[in-house]
Amino acid sequence: MKVKLAIIFLLVVLTGFSAAVAQVLVPTAAKGMWIWMIWNVEGGDLTTIINRLKNSGVTWVVIKIGDSDSYYNRPGKSLYNWAANYGGMENVVKIFHQNGIKLFGFQYVYGEPHWNVGVTEADVANMILDIPGLDGLLVDAEIEFDTLQNRSVIAASYMDSIRAHHLQSFVGLTSWARVSVHSTFPWVAFLKRADVNMPQTYWAARRLTPQQEVNRMQSEFGYWYPIWAVATPIVPIGQGGPFDYGNPIYPGDISSFCNVAQGYHYQGVSLWAYHVMTSDTWNEYAAVSWTPSYVEQESSPVPYGYGLLQNYPNPFSVRGGSVYGGSPTTTIEFSIRSQAKVSLRVYDMLGQEVATLVDRELSPGFYKSQFDGSNLPSGVYLIRLIAGNYSESRRMVLIR
Numbered sequence: 550m551k552v553k554l555a556i557i558f559l560l561v562v563l564t565g566f567s568a569a570v571a572q573v574l575v576p577t578a579a580k581g582m583w584i585w586m587i588w589n590v591e592g593g594d595l596t597t598i599i600n601r602l603k604n605s606g607v608t609w610v611v612i613k614i615g616d617s618d619s620y621y622n623r624p625g626k627s628l629y630n631w632a633a634n635y636g637g638m639e640n641v642v643k644i645f646h647q648n649g650i651k652l653f654g655f656q657y658v659y660g661e662p663h664w665n666v667g668v669t670e671a672d673v674a675n676m677i678l679d680i681p682g683l684d685g686l687l688v689d690a691e692i693e694f695d696t697l698q699n700r701s702v703i704a705a706s707y708m709d710s711i712r713a714h715h716l717q718s719f720v721g722l723t724s725w726a727r728v729s730v731h732s733t734f735p736w737v738a739f740l741k742r743a744d745v746n747m748p749q750t751y752w753a754a755r756r757l758t759p760q761q762e763v764n765r766m767q768s769e770f771g772y773w774y775p776i777w778a779v780a781t782p783i784v785p786i787g788q789g790g791p792f793d794y795g796n797p798i799y800p801g802d803i804s805s806f807c808n809v810a811q812g813y814h815y816q817g818v819s820l821w822a823y824h825v826m827t828s829d830t831w832n833e834y835a836a837v838s839w840t841p842s843y844v845e846q847e848s849s850p851v852p853y854g855y856g857l858l859q860n861y862p863n864p865f866s867v868r869g870g871s872v873y874g875g876s877p878t879t880t881i882e883f884s885i886r887s888q889a890k891v892s893l894r895v896y897d898m899l900g901q902e903v904a905t906l907v908d909r910e911l912s913p914g915f916y917k918s919q920f921d922g923s924n925l926p927s928g929v930y931l932i933r934l935i936a937g938n939y940s941e942s943r944r945m946v947l948i949r
Contacts, residue, residue, distance in 0.1 A: 579608040579609060580605070580606045580607050580608060580609075580837075581607060581608065581609040581610065581611070582602060582605070582607045582609075582610050582611075582834075583610075583611045583655075584598075584610055584611065584612050585612075585613050586613065586627070587612045587613075587628070587631065588627050588628060588630075588631035593631055593634075595634075595635055595641070595644060599644070599645070599648050599650070601831050602648075602650060603648060603649075603650075604831070604835055605831055605834050605835035606835060607650065608649065608650060608651065609650065609651040609652075609653065609684070610645065610650055610651070610652055610653070611652075611653045611654075611655050611687055612652065612653075612654065612655060613628070613655045613657075614628065614638070614654035614655060614656060614677050614680075615654065615655070615656030615657065615673045615674065615677055616655070616656065616657035616689075621638050621654075621677070621680075622676055638680050638683075639680055639681045639682065642680060642681065642682040642683055643682060646682060651684040652682075652683060652684055653683070653684050653685045653686065653687055653719075653721075654677045654678075654680070654683055654685070654686050654687070655686075655687045655689060655723075656670075656673060656674055656677060656686060656687070656688055656689065657689045657690075657691070658670050658674075658688055658689065658690040658693075658694075658707065659693045660690065660693045660694050660697050660700065660703050660704065660707070661693060661697065661703075670707055671706070671707050671710035671711065674686060674688070674707070674710070674711050675710065675711060675714045675715065678711065678714070678715045678718050678720075684719065685718055685719030685720060685721065685744075686711070686718065686719070686720050686721070687720075687721045687722075687723050687747065688708075688720065688721065688722050688723065688739070688743070689723045689749075690704065690722070690724070690734075690739060691725065694734050694735055695731055695733050695734055696733070700733070700734075700735045700738075701735040701737075701738040702738075703735075704735040704738035704739050705735075705738045705742070708720070708738070708739060708742035708743070709742065711742075712742060716929075716944060716946070717863060717864065717946065719744050719745075720742070720743055720744055721743055721744055721745040721746070721747050722739045722740060722743040722745070722746050722747065722781075723747045723748070723749055724736070724739070724740075724746055724747070724748050724749070725748065725749065726748040726749055726750040726762070726765075726766045726769070727765075727766075727769060728769045728770065728772075728773045729769060736773070736777060737777050737779060740777065740779045740781045741779060741781075741941075743781055744781070744859060745781060745783075746770075746781045746783050747783075748766060748770070748783065750762045750763065750766050758809075759805065759806045759809040760809045763809065770783055775886060778855050778856075778886075778939055779855075779856055781856065800829065800833070801833070803830065803833045803834050803837070804833055804836065804837055807834075807837040808837075855883075855884060855885060855886050855934075855936050855937075855939040855941070856883060856884045856941065857881075857882075857883045857932065857934040857941040857942070857943055858881075858882045858883065858943075859943055859945075860879045860880060860881045860882075860920070860932060860943065860945045861879065861880055862879060863879060863945050863946060864945070864946035864947065864948050865877065865878065865879040865922065865945070865946075865947060865948070866947070866948040866949065877921055877922045877923035877947070878919055878920065878921050878922075878923075879919075879920050879922070879945060880917055880918075880919060880920075881893065881906065881917065881918050881919075881920055881932055882915065882916065882917040882918075883915075883916055883917075883934050884914070884915045884916070885911050885912070885913055885914060885916065885936055886913055887913055887937075888910065888911070888912055888913065889910070889911065889936040889937040889939075890909070890910050890936070890937065891907050891908075891909065891910070891911045891934070891935070891936045892905075892907060892908050892933075892934070892935040892936075893905075893906040893907035893908075893918060893932070893933070893934050893935075894906065894908075894932075894933050895920060895930055895931070895932055895933075896930065896931045896933060897925075897928065897930055897931075898928065898929055898930070898931070903925060903930065904920060906918045906920060911936075920932075920945075922947040925947055926947075926949065927947055927948050927949045928946075928947060929944055929945070929946055930944070930945050930946075930947060931943075931944055931945075932944075932945060
């Protein structure tokens, strides 16, 4: 059995550029589970699986949707056949939502021709995100990208295709937990385009305790994020065996792993389950309690790097009672690693400036600003952050 840990990124925001409390900004802020081959768990019976999840307090689930045998849109393959029992993947998503559980898809990205069925890796990602109601996509890009020629270009092209077709969708990267031994991986190409980074931490396979693994991972990313100049939230997913090597998982290990996670103020432990889930496993996971999602903090931590987060809500709208909040106002958050002259401006798609939100010297920290689009027409607008030599842009959509 494999266990995965999701770390909540605590972002200290400044309202009017004054200290406030930490907030959780990622959608996986709760107890979650990572189910690899869902058709093998509990005999593939969705009713039993969902009852187990609800009894364990799980509110979000990740399932493999794009990887060899599990590509959901290939008739005759395992996931396709399993989902067909429930009316297809769209209905599977509805069933999860009806039970109060978010559902995210997972895709292993090879970075090279793989499917041999007339579709590219980006095509697969976009087809996954086309599933009505799906809450987002987690991208697992690994060893192939260490050796590919033009790997940064390939990674950027893949992610840009997703953003072009699904501008508002949640897309996360499940990266290596070890940066130093994967220095050729196109880290920045992925992280600049992802909403969140969810490193995979194989603590049992490495013969390490959960605490040793988390310490090592924190050290790696704490060193590299300032160098990369990205501030993508880190939401690690820890996992233990069984593999053909490493430590076995014993009774009590799940509780221990969860306790270590909470000791670091991390939330959202997920179980990477094959067909080895037992009643004892479910019950042990269910017995772990979680602390509140919001944590008060006296002072602002120094961020890993410069970064501009996606505004929220996005799209935003003046439509009363709409899913977009019924307000022409949206929140823009960003981080500054060192003292710098900061500019935060909004442009229309013709390049005309429509608002200046920040234009002054700022100290290191996390900030937020409100943008009011009540006097602007519907459309796509560009947010641009400039801090010293660093710049980053994000798109936002206003609907009237």
